[in-house]
Every structure is written in C-alpha cells, then in structure tokens.
Amino acid sequence: MQLTSFTDYALRTLIYLASLPDDELTNITEVTDLFGVSRNHMVKVINRLGQLDYIHTVRGKNGGIRLMKPAKNITVGGVVRDLEPLELVNCSAEFCHITPACRLKETLAKAKMAFLNELDRCTIDELLNGNSELLILLARP
Amino acid sequence: MQLTSFTDYALRTLIYLASLPDDELTNITEVTDLFGVSRNHMVKVINRLGQLDYIHTVRGKNGGIRLMKPAKNITVGGVVRDLEPLELVNCSAEFCHITPACRLKETLAKAKMAFLNELDRCTIDELLNGNSELLILLARP
Numbered sequence: 001m002q003l004t005s006f007t008d009y010a011l012r013t014l015i016y017l018a019s020l021p022d023d024e025l026t027n028i029t030e031v032t033d034l035f036g037v038s039r040n041h042m043v044k045v046i047n048r049l050g051q052l053d054y055i056h057t058v059r060g061k062n063g064g065i066r067l068m069k070p071a072k073n074i075t076v077g078g079v080v081r082d083l084e085p086l087e088l089v090n091c092s093a094e095f096c097h098i099t100p101a102c103r104l105k106e107t108l109a110k111a112k113m114a115f116l117n118e119l120d121r122c123t124i125d126e127l128l129n130g131n132s133e134l135l136i137l138l139a140r141p
Numbered sequence: 142m143q144l145t146s147f148t149d150y151a152l153r154t155l156i157y158l159a160s161l162p163d164d165e166l167t168n169i170t171e172v173t174d175l176f177g178v179s180r181n182h183m184v185k186v187i188n189r190l191g192q193l194d195y196i197h198t199v200r201g202k203n204g205g206i207r208l209m210k211p212a213k214n215i216t217v218g219g220v221v222r223d224l225e226p227l228e229l230v231n232c233s234a235e236f237c238h239i240t241p242a243c244r245l246k247e248t249l250a251k252a253k254m255a256f257l258n259e260l261d262r263c264t265i266d267e268l269l270n271g272n273s274e275l276l277i278l279l280a281r282p
Contacts, residue, residue, distance in 0.1 A: 001144055001225050003249075008230045011245060012237070035237065076248055084142050089149045096153070096176065101274035103267070104152060107217055108144075111259035118252035126244070133242035 007083045009037055009045045011076065011124075014054060018071035018124045019138040025064030034138070052082050071128065077120030088112060148224045150178055150186045152217065152265075155195060159212035159265045160279040166205030175279070193223050212269065218261030229253060 013031055020026060032042045046065060049055045056068040067074075088108045091099050099105070128134060154172055161167060173183045187206060190196045197209040208215075229249045232240050240246070269275060 001142060001221075001227055001229065001253075003142055003229050012239070015239070015243075015245070076245070080142075086142055088142065088144050098153070098156070098275060098278045101272055101278055102156075103272060103275075104156070104217070107260065107263045107268070111256045112142075114259040115252045115256040118255040119248065122248040127248070131242055131244060134239060134244075137239045137242055 001088075003080070003084055005037075005041070006045060006048075007080055009035065009042060010049055010054075010083050011079055013042070013045060013049065014067070014071070014074060014079065014124050015127055015134075016138055017055060017065065017067045018074075018128055019135055020066065023066070025058055025062075025066050027064045030140075048083065054079070071125035072123050074124045075120050076122045076124070076127075077116050077118075079124075080119055081116060086112060086116075142229075144221070144225055146178075146182070147186055147189075148221055150176065150183060151190055151195075151224050152220055154183070154186060154190065155208070155212070155215060155220065155265050156268055156275075157279055158196060158206065158208045159215075159269055160276055161207065164207065166199060166203075166207050168205045171281075189224065195220070212266035213264050215265045216261050217263045217265070217268075218257050218259075220265075221260055222257060227253060227257075 012035055016031060016034060017026065028039065028042055028046055031046070032039045035042075046055065050057055050065075053068050054074065055065050057063065057065050089105070090096065091102070091105045093099050096102070153176055157172060157175060158167065169180065169183055169187055172187070173180045176183075187196065191198055191206075194209050195215065196206050198204065198206050229252075230246070231237065232243070232246050234240050237243070
C-alpha cells in the first residue's frame with residue numbers, strides 16, 4: 001500500500017509552489033533540481049496539475065508556473081483523490097470469481113473513505129504554516 | 142494506492158479456509174485452482190500465513206491446511222498490518238531532502254491509522270457469516 005510516485009511528487013510540487021512569495025514563479029528545472037527527480041516524470045506531473053487547475057503556467061521568456069488557487073484551498077485528500085488510482089484490490093469478475101458475494105470490497109471501501117477523509121482535513125497551507133524549518137529547506141539558494 | 146497481490150491472496154485464502162467445515166482440510170492445489178492464481182505465488186502466501194500462525198499445516202498423506210485460530214479472531218486489519226508494506230511514501234532523507242521538516246508524513250500516518258482502524262473492525266468470520274451466496278461460490282464441486 002503505497003502512493004504512486006506521481007502523487008508523491010505532485011504533493012511535493014504543490015508544497016514548494018505554496019512556499020513561494022505571491023506571484024513569484026518557478027519552473028520545471030527548479031522543481032526537478034530541488035527534489036532530485038527525473039525531468040520527464042516531473043513534466044508529466046506538472047502538466048497534470050495544470051490540467052486539474054492546481055497550477056497556472058505563465059508562458060513566454062519570463063514565464064513559469066505558480067499555484068492557481070490559494071494553498072489553503074487545496075487539501076491533501078483532494079490531490080490524492082484526483083491523482084491516485086484508488087482501487088485497492090482488483091475486484092473484476094474475471095480476476096476473482098467470489099467478487100459477486102465478497103464483502104471484503106465493502107470493508108476496504110469504508111477503510112479507504114476513512115483514509116481520504118483524514119487527508120481531506122489537511123491543506124497544503126497547513127503543511128507550511130509556521131513551519132520555518134521547511135521554508136528554509138525549500139528556500140532558493 | 143493498492144494492496145499487494147500477496148495480501149489480497151492471503152485474505153482470500155483465509156476467507157476460503159474459514160468457509161470449510163470444522164477440521165476439514167484443503168491444500169495449495171485447491172486454493173490455487175479456486176482463485177486461478179500462480180501456484181508459486183500461493184505457496185509463498187500460505188507459507189507466510191503459516192509462519193504467522195494464521196494457518197496450520199497437517200503433514201502426511203492425508204494432510205493439508207486449515208485455520209489455526211477461529212475466523213472470528215482474525216481481523217482484516219490484523220492481516221493487512223502483518224503482510225502489507227505500509228510505508229505510503231518514501232520519506233528517507235536520501236530520497237527527499239525536505240523530510241526533516243515535512244508534515245506530510247504525519248498527515249499520511251494519521252490517514253493510514255484511520256484506514257487500519259476501520260479494517261480492524263472487520264473479522265474474516267463477518268465476511269462469511271450469513272453470506273450464503275459466498276458459501277456457494279466457495280463450495281467444493
């Protein structure tokens with residue numbers, strides 16, 4: 001039971017964008033260098049976050065990316081719901097013949113809801129707010 | 142966010158063993174055929190369930206496997222805690238340099254606890270109890 005690296009990097013990217021002063025832009029190279037991840041992977045993450053209206057891209061020579069909405073309006077649960085494949089086990093009838101009567105999927109669904117509900121209670125802003133140690137780690141050189 | 146197929150098959154195996162009448166044995170071939178999974182994989186699952194005292198192996202010509210404890214004493218949460226890798230993201234300092242100050246891991250830890258606590262409330266027995274449709278699907282030919 002792991003989150004995909006896609007969701008993981010998306011959350012870290014949003015945390016970084018939220019740490020920047022208002023209207024300050026960053027770019028893929030900076031985010032890639034900061035987290036030491038593959039540029040290709042990060043391009044996909046940032047494109048997807050753009051499609052989902054989490055981040056806004058400013059085009060042109062002095063362009064870059066920034067958050068599209070305030071970090072206090074972005075919950076960890078929302079990001080996980082938007083990006084993470086949430087089928088805990090493969091319950092397709094071709095894969096498991098007890099599926100029609102199996103109660104395990106209901107139990108797992110309840111547990112998944114409890115998981116997501118907990119994540120819904122935390123915003124990206126709360127991860128940063130008053131966290132001076134994190135702001136230092138995220139600061140530009 | 143998926144459970145490993147190892148945990149998935151372990152849960153299904155325990156459900157099947159719990160469906161058998163008292164003292165009736167089954168074996169790896171039967172479980173493998175029932176769920177249509179690789180025998181090699183199922184051997185590993187059953188060995189691990191044996192090591193963890195979920196199932197008991199009766200050796201000899203008429204041997205086989207059965208539950209070691211009553212199904213009402215086996216919770217889904219217990220099995221998941223015993224078998225599933227539960228590190229949701231890789232927070233090692235070599236992997237992510239904001240780890241020392243990152244609050245995301247606490248948020249994820251709380252969500253994971255909510256997930257497991259929900260699974261702790263469900264026993265293998267409850268998945269079967271009064272579930273005649275499932276008992277038919279699990280019945281021997």
